[in-house]
Amino acid sequence: MAAVNDLDHDVLEPLLVAxxxxxxxxxxxxxxxxxxxxxxxEIIADPxxxxxDRDMAVATVKDALFPEAKHGPFGIDLEESEKADSDGCERxxxxxxEMDREEASFADRLHKIMKERGxxxxxxxxxxxxxxxxxxxxxxxxxxPQRNTVKRLAEALSVSPQQLWPDFERVDGGS
Numbered sequence: 001m002a003a004v005n006d007l008d009h010d011v012l013e014p015l016l017v018a019x020x021x022x023x024x025x026x027x028x029x030x031x032x033x034x035x036x037x038x039x040x041x042e043i044i045a046d047p048x049x050x051x052x053d054r055d056m057a058v059a060t061v062k063d064a065l066f067p068e069a070k071h072g073p074f075g076i077d078l079e080e081s082e083k084a085d086s087d088g089c090e091r092x093x094x095x096x097x098e099m100d101r102e103e104a105s106f107a108d109r110l111h112k113i114m115k116e117r118g119x120x121x122x123x124x125x126x127x128x129x130x131x132x133x134x135x136x137x138x139x140x141x142x143x144x145p146q147r148n149t150v151k152r153l154a155e156a157l158s159v160s161p162q163q164l165w166p167d168f169e170r171v172d173g174g175s
Contacts, residue, residue: 025065037064039131046129052148053130102167103141106150109164111139113157127156 007015026037043049043057114124121135128135128149137143145153150168154161161168 033064037061052146103144106165107139107141113159117157124156128152
């Protein structure tokens, strides 16, 4: 990567303008949001971070610093979105119900395995190099983990991915 001093003014100026907007938005956030954003910046800057985790961290920072106002101050709620998507569509409702059951089963299994192994949310997060709120969100079913995350959780807990997500092979295409 080129040093900042080597960048042409026409390249550097828009980068600095964007950085200024980001810093200003960050400074306007509560301490709690700033803490979460800092954790996401750690993932974004980590050269060893998984690309999926980095993408999710970038999306989280964007949502935290620049929330969409069209559905309230923090964008549309996931449950509201799912309800709107399934209105009048029986098959959609069935799919969302199945996803809900899978997420509940995953959260229960993750909690049980963590308890059996005496692993706290913080310890698991440290093993995965993610923030503790990400673990909390999975346990509270506020997010649906990506396949790679299920694999990493399983590895960190010394279990198979299927012990966390029984249909993992079907969902993962049999790999």
